[in-house]
Amino acid sequence: MKGPRTFCSSPVIQGLVLLVVVLGYAANAFAQEATTIEDAQWFDTNKIWIFLAVLLYSATVVYCIYHARSGKELFIRRIPGLEAVDEAIGRATEMGRSIMYILGLGGVSNVATIASMNILSQVAQKTADYETPLRVPCNDPIVMNVVREMVRTAYLNEGRPDAYNEENIFFLTESQFAYAAGVDGMMVREEPAAVFLQGSFFAESLILAETGNSIGAIQIAGTDKEHQLPFFIAACDYTLIGEELYAASAYLSREPMLLGSLKGQDYGKVMIFGAIVIGVILELFGITWLTTFFQRVN
Amino acid sequence: MWELIGIWLAALLTLCIFSFLYRDNPFYRFAEHLFVGVSVGYGIVLTVHQGLIPFAWNPLRDAFTQQQWIGLVKIIPICIGALFFARLFPAHGWLIRYPIAILIGVGSGLAIPNVMRADIFEQVLGTLTPFAQIHAGELDPFQIFGAILMLLGVISTLTYFFFSVEHRGVVGGVSKIGIVFLMIGFGSAFGNTVMGRVSLLIQRVDFLLADWLHLI
DSSP: OOOOOOOOOSSSOTTTTEEEEEEEEEESSSEEEEEEEEEOSSGGGGHHHHHHHHHHHHHHHHHHHHHHHTOOOOOOOOOHHHHHHHHHHHHHHHHHHOOEEEEESSTOOOOHHHHHHHHHHHHHHHHHTOOEEEEESSSSSSHHHHHHHHHHHHHHHHHOGGGGGGGGGEOSSSHHHHHHHHHHHHHHHHSSSSEEEEEEEEETHHHHHHHHTTTOEEEHHHHHHHTTTTHHHSSSEEEEETTTHHHHHHHOOOOOHHHHHHHHHHHHHHHHHHHHHHHHHHTTOOOOOHHHHHHHOO | HHHEEEEEEEEEHHHHHHHGGGGOOOHHHHHHHHHHHHHHHHHHHHIIIIIIIIIIIIIHHHHHSSOOOOGGGGGGHHHHGGGGGGSSGGGGGGGHHHHHHHHHHHHOOOHHHHHHIIIIHHHHHHHHHHHHHHTTTOSSSHHHHHHHHHHHEEEEEEEHHOOSOOOHHHHHHHHHHHHHHHHHHHHHHHHHHHHHHHHHHHHHIIIIIITTTTOO
């Protein structure tokens, strides 16, 4: 083991004086002590391409938002699951029963939970108008606080702060199946006319959807968990598949900023589309630089 | 003795939960409330022992008892976290927005690069790799067919998720193919998961018949 040796300790700590004891055996065994100073790194240069991709994508979204704000109307295709939102709320109002909105098991930073909260905000604006009780059992106490804030704001925006009841948005438990058992019990006892299952769901998805189905509630589900989507498709009236969940808030609110963002996302997909098509053609001709690039990025 | 009590308790609570298959009843309600209550209590103890004590209490205690002053830095996140309690005081309830904003911001910041890498770059690479193998002559005709089918599935499914384009004409046709691919995928996932659930049921029935009733 002669010659210079380099290695990097993990984690790297700035200013750390590391006593390196190098034990080597050559012709004669020897021990050597050395000191070295490590530098902390502000940037992980291995992720520079991801950073640039995020920048490019962000710039596209910002441009589209700017474009949408200039007043030009943006087209958004029909999403049947979201057109049924009014129908579900109207049905609950006519029947004089409540609406149950379930956000799933995701935390507050989970993308699907954020998308779900945006949909909830739109639903809350409508329930505020119709004075339909909106029940939201939460799995996460932080999500509960955010949801309370959003729903309260939605009721305020509709000029109905008096109709807002904070106790309808409550924490149940963080345990997955205890949550499912609790929500199931509430569904059967309260018999809501409409059930929204929007967010991040796991093995409890079918338990919830099946119970909602058994009480005859109109169910609108949506998740980005592909393994749970089959259950929602089987047991619910309408299902938002994957990214349709993210598009929902733009679809419901028709706010230029959100529509612009959606348009930007579509451009992002065009870039992916282009990368795949060009990549396939290049690979078939034996030109591998695009694949090599993606291998290096990963 | 305690093991026997545990088995009886577990078996009776399992039956209480299973009774929901018939209809809502007092046994199910008892088990449901017990389950929810115990899980909340367990969660609180877990949070205190795995969150509050090691990350908040111990650093502050060490700062004052062992002069490890670096531990005082923890006061900043503790104060931010304490803002969640602002909701208890209506006049200062707006303060809760700060920790929420930090949580969402940090969460998104951590998630976005990983999503970009795992859901976009790796997927594109996975789609392209078989075509490099086709060029190298490493795939047999059936594998080549699989690669082309996968490409068709990726492109058509991606087309389905275009929202700002009307799904008519060519786009509509391709997106319909995408729906077919999605449904085939969901069908196989459904079957796979149902098999997993059936094995869970078998495990529970096995517990009831073997460990509890000693019938098998």
